[in-house]
Amino acid sequence: MPQKYDVDDEPIAKQTTPCSGLREELKTCILESQCVKGGRLPKDCLTHPDHTVPDECLQLKWSFFECKRSLLDARQRFRGRKGY
Template structure:
């Protein structure tokens, strides 16, 4: 896992901006990012979880001391 999560963030934004939640329902991006509904694809949900784990890894000092475990 890299120090920067910018690549994951860009992929997540692209995925969510193409989802039905934003395009069809015209809901705000932030609401769709928090959503667990069928209007968001499983790919977007997976990207969101990966992004959150990346950000958590930057903050969690225990993981920073132990090192990355092949994420």
Template sequence: MSSSCSHLLSALKECLLQSDCVLKQGHLPSECLREHTNELPESCKALRQATFECKRGMLDMRKRFRGNNVDLPPPPPKAQEQTAPASA
């Protein structure tokens, strides 16, 4: 898969793993996507739709030269290491 959709796919995986369908009901994430979509939270449904649109955009020949225009949420901030200045 192209790297343009990888951020959405990882966000969808995290959302599924934290949903009640997986945690409380014990279903597999793939089962939740296929059979229990009504039980998923709205954020997972939106990520599922965005992932679908991203994958469809990769096949669109009109976007071949311009690239896949994906509205990605900003990546999570990395932990910044705070270093104390060394005294001379």
């Protein structure tokens, strides 16, 4: 996929969508975990309870879920997201 550039020939940030910051933090947390470094897939590390993932990653997963859910909730679309 071609990358977009601004006027100063600097690459424009990939994600400018809501919740993209949480998504990036979750990705880096999972990729740096011992589960992934042990040879497992990131999806397997999050879905199977036997694999250990740091609590920080699980909290980021929950925050990302809540952020995405707030985008779909019609009441929050009109009232605004909580805490913002």
